Amino acid sequence: MNATVLIVEDEPDVARYLSAALQANGYRPIVADNVDSGLEKLQAEKPELVCLDIMMPHQSGMALYVQLKQDDLLKTIPVVIVSGIEREGEFDFRAYVPDPAIPPPERFMEKPISAEEFIRVVDQLVRGPRPDERRGVR
Amino acid sequence: MSTRARTNMPRRVTDMVQAALFEEIPFNVAVIDREFNIVTANSSFGRHFGDWQGKKCYQVYKKLHRPCDECPSSQVFEEGKTVMADAVGIDQHGRQTHYVGHAAPLRRDPDGPVEFVLEMTRNVTGTRSWQQEYQILFDRVPCYITVIDDDYRIVRANEAFRHSFGDVLNRYCYEVYKRRKSRCPSCPAARTFRDGRRHRSNQIGTDRRGQDIHYVVTTSPLAREGGKVGHVIEISTDVTAVKRLERDVIEAERLAAVGQTVAGLAHSIKNILMGLEGGKYIVSLGLRKDDKEMVAEGWEMLERNFAKTTTLVKDFLSFSKGRLPQLRMVDPAGLALEIVGLYRDIAAQSGITLRAEKGDSVRSAPLDPDGIHTCLTNLVSNAIDACQMGEQKGSEVVIRVSENGEKLLFEVVDNGCGIDYEIKQKVFTTFFTTKGGEGTGLGLLTTRKIVQEHGGKITVTTEPRRGARFRMEFPRKRLMALWEDSRHDQPGENQQDRSTK
Numbered sequence: 001m002n003a004t005v006l007i008v009e010d011e012p013d014v015a016r017y018l019s020a021a022l023q024a025n026g027y028r029p030i031v032a033d034n035v036d037s038g039l040e041k042l043q044a045e046k047p048e049l050v051c052l053d054i055m056m057p058h059q060s061g062m063a064l065y066v067q068l069k070q071d072d073l074l075k076t077i078p079v080v081i082v083s084g085i086e087r088e089g090e091f092d093f094r095a096y097v098p099d100p101a102i103p104p105p106e107r108f109m110e111k112p113i114s115a116e117e118f119i120r121v122v123d124q125l126v127r128g129p130r131p132d133e134r135r136g137v138r
Numbered sequence: 139m140s141t142r143a144r145t146n147m148p149r150r151v152t153d154m155v156q157a158a159l160f161e162e163i164p165f166n167v168a169v170i171d172r173e174f175n176i177v178t179a180n181s182s183f184g185r186h187f188g189d190w191q192g193k194k195c196y197q198v199y200k201k202l203h204r205p206c207d208e209c210p211s212s213q214v215f216e217e218g219k220t221v222m223a224d225a226v227g228i229d230q231h232g233r234q235t236h237y238v239g240h241a242a243p244l245r246r247d248p249d250g251p252v253e254f255v256l257e258m259t260r261n262v263t264g265t266r267s268w269q270q271e272y273q274i275l276f277d278r279v280p281c282y283i284t285v286i287d288d289d290y291r292i293v294r295a296n297e298a299f300r301h302s303f304g305d306v307l308n309r310y311c312y313e314v315y316k317r318r319k320s321r322c323p324s325c326p327a328a329r330t331f332r333d334g335r336r337h338r339s340n341q342i343g344t345d346r347r348g349q350d351i352h353y354v355v356t357t358s359p360l361a362r363e364g365g366k367v368g369h370v371i372e373i374s375t376d377v378t379a380v381k382r383l384e385r386d387v388i389e390a391e392r393l394a395a396v397g398q399t400v401a402g403l404a405h406s407i408k409n410i411l412m413g414l415e416g417g418k419y420i421v422s423l424g425l426r427k428d429d430k431e432m433v434a435e436g437w438e439m440l441e442r443n444f445a446k447t448t449t450l451v452k453d454f455l456s457f458s459k460g461r462l463p464q465l466r467m468v469d470p471a472g473l474a475l476e477i478v479g480l481y482r483d484i485a486a487q488s489g490i491t492l493r494a495e496k497g498d499s500v501r502s503a504p505l506d507p508d509g510i511h512t513c514l515t516n517l518v519s520n521a522i523d524a525c526q527m528g529e530q531k532g533s534e535v536v537i538r539v540s541e542n543g544e545k546l547l548f549e550v551v552d553n554g555c556g557i558d559y560e561i562k563q564k565v566f567t568t569f570f571t572t573k574g575g576e577g578t579g580l581g582l583l584t585t586r587k588i589v590q591e592h593g594g595k596i597t598v599t600t601e602p603r604r605g606a607r608f609r610m611e612f613p614r615k616r617l618m619a620l621w622e623d624s625r626h627d628q629p630g631e632n633q634q635d636r637s638t639k
Binding site for chain 1: 404405406408411412413414415416417419420423435439442443634
């Protein structure tokens with residue numbers, strides 16, 4: 001069965017791009033354009049990965065992230081932040097979530113990203129590193 | 139006719155009076171002959187200058203060995219008229235003494251030659267010290283002081299003033315302060331001449347090097363109680379450095395806003411780039427799969443994001459145009475009512491009540507009415523959107539205008555969906571939009587820019603699902619400083635006068 005990836009992104013073109021790339025690489029993408037709908041789909045679908053934007057209307061993507069990481073049933077789901085937010089070249093997670101009990105996301109990708117780069121990160125987080133990458137790690 | 143004949147007093151009485159006068163008059167009195175010998179003197183003279191018997195006047199007055207260079211008594215002997223003079227002498231203890239002198243001719247025959255001179259002097263050393271202290275105070279006090287007569291000519295000016303404006307005695311104050319050819323329209327001295335009261339105003343003048351000087355001037359009457367104001371004293375404090383600092387602070391705030399705006403622009407461009415990247419990817423995927431629909435979809439995505447780039451660039455250029463606020467004295471509450479009039483029906487269509495509230499003490503203020511109109515339009519339009527998204531009954535948007543201490547406040551309060559904390563942090567610094575593809579996210583940035591151009595600031599307090607309160611604060615002091623600057627810069631009398639420099 002194809003692994004499900006939840007994309008929480010308010011920009012329709014960005015969501016479509018990421019879902020097209022996922023689909024073309026054997027994943028089942030589902031899209032939510034705000035935090036509330038993202039949380040609903042998260043509970044209902046229990047995806048293998050969440051791809052999350054931060055700057056969204058009304059509620060930041062970080063609100064969803066905090067809830068996910070505080071939920072015992074969901075907290076193991078890896079999260080890739082895909083956002084235009086950048087802080088001096090690095091994503092400063094603690095500026096958004098000061099609570100040390102909440103771990104930082106598995107990956108942060110700064111927009112714009114290529115489909116290849118995105119799929120490589122998704123593959124690593126969902127299927128684990130490729131054999132050549134495993135050797136590289138060792 | 140002699141005094142005795144006039145008063146019809148017996149000669150003995152007249153002699154007694156004269157003798158008493160000679161002794162009791164509160165002056166040092168001496169009579170000298172043409173050779174400057176002191177022929178007689180009263181006891182006050184003796185007490186002050188010491189032994190005078192058989193001495194010349196210059197020996198006694200000044201402890202000199204030859205007549206003084208400028209001798210009032212010589213003048214009296216020559217001209218036969220009374221002479222008054224200020225002089226400096228040395229008393230019997232060797233101390234310098236300032237005195238005012240009165241030298242009158244004494245002659246036996248009214249038409250005959252002057253035989254003696256009656257010298258009456260009075261010690262004014264104490265008064266003189268006061269005068270010196272006053273002069274030091276007048277000159278050294280760190281502000282400009284001038285005294286002008288009712289023809290607006292400067293009759294006195296202290297050192298600080300002369301240092302900045304040059305030698306200005308007898309020149310018209312408006313000519314010296316502002317290089318004008320006629321009186322200033324808002325002259326505080328004119329008001330003081332008129333009502334005899336103190337007035338204060340902020341002015342901009344031009345110093346002798348052609349530099350602008352901002353000063354706060356207080357004009358006070360120089361007149362005896364109830365009398366006509368013959369002169370006005372103008373005391374001015376140079377606040378040029380303070381004005382410069384105020385302007386620097388506003389400029390620094392503007393620059394900080396530009397920096398944040400550029401960061402926001404970068405964020406917005408990143409999303410567009412993602413859209414372009416996506417379009418390119420979907421087109422190539424469609425070509426690979428020979429899926430025409432997919433190619434068309436990708437192509438549309440490309441077109442849409444190119445169009446977004448164009449819109450963003452246009453909006454940004456319009457946003458980045460620097461413009462000084464076109465200030466006019468307006469009623470702030472009137473501006474709020476205009477917006478209510480414009481948006482009431484639109485709001486009502488979504489079941490939202492829009493109304494304005496005015497605080498008790500709201501006064502007119504120098505504002506750019508078009509700019510504030512834009513700000514209120516942006517905030518009210520956002521508030522209506524927030525209420526529509528909040529989907530709760532009894533939604534309301536209120537524009538509140540009030541005064542808080544020295545600040546004029548505009549608040550736009552709604553009970554709509556509110557804003558999340560992280561987004562609140564970014565709301566004025568990014569091209570953030572809640573309106574999907576319809577907005578460029580420039581509304582709040584533009585609002586903040588206009589508010590900052592007025593020397594004010596905008597803040598937001600909000601809770602998700604409980605509404606938001608956007609507050610624009612305009613310190614009155616800053617508004618007035620901008621107002622004065624704008625009036626100074628307006629082409630008018632001042633400007634014409636400046637061109638004649």
